Amino acid sequence: MKITAITLFLCSFLILGCSNDKKVTSDIEAIESHNNDNKITAKTIENIKYKDYALSPEAETFVVSWTQYQELSKQIGFLKKGDFSFFNDDVAVLQEFIKGFKASMPNEFRTNPITSRNAIIETALLKLNEYLTLDNIEKSDKILGIKEVFVAFSNLNYQINKKLERDMYNDIQPE
Template sequence: MKIKFLVLFLCGAVLLCCGDDPKSEIKVENQEQSEGHSRITAKTIEDLKYTDYVLSSEAEDVVSTWEKYRELDTQISYLKKADFSFFNGDIELLTKFIDGFKAGLPENLKTNPIISRVAIIETALLKLNENLTLDNIKRKDKLFGIKEVLVSFANLNYQINKKLERDMFDKIQPE
């Protein structure tokens, strides 16, 4: 009787000890660290390398009536602070915004280079929306989408400045 009890006790002890696997604990810790590392912060976005252009004072006056540009400028500043609420929202709201953005383009800015930059912004915004709303997108792809939006907006600013500067030089008459 004592032998049966001893064998049963040893079998139970072996079964209980088999569940402790230090390797599985390490995997869980590594997974938690990698998930924490995948969070995109304002510092991460700040570290992206690209050339940022701001509007000149003349360009500020021209786009002051373009409401959707002002709204996008505000949302881009939030994006730089890692606030993705506008960019990962409902796709219908984003497409309505883009349609309003294109429709509100001032007449004196409707040139081929500026229209093409607006189309590039549209593509970048839609791509970023997809990257942020899908769960299986890698962190580097999300960062690349953020950088595309920032670069496309900076290039739009550059084209607006360039167009207004060219218009100013065209008005100058030789003496």
């Protein structure tokens, strides 16, 4: 009788033990696949659709001396390649950059449309920083944050081009 009870106990222990290992393995595999799905790659960023406005040659000459703009342009280029190092850094560093970006803006560009675009860029950068530094943010929200930065920067370029074009037409005198 004791041998039968011990045998039943060992068999049930082995059956329960074996099924438990499979569950742990599948849970680990599910977590690993979820982490891989949550990564944002350069290919993912390439697939973001938005209108990208580039600076005109005249505008390029005006922003050459605006070093903070050049730095932001370079960092957005890195972001397009999947490098998030600038955007998921400490928020104090990002705020200091934004402060310098607004302070170093050339006087020609201190108009309401361009100033408002700077405020939108500031908001988009801080929002993206929060999305990238928090762990519980969905991949789709992070991608949306990246798109907002691209659109904000593109719209700043558009407003700079528009302002310089308007100034050029105002300089033309009728004959």
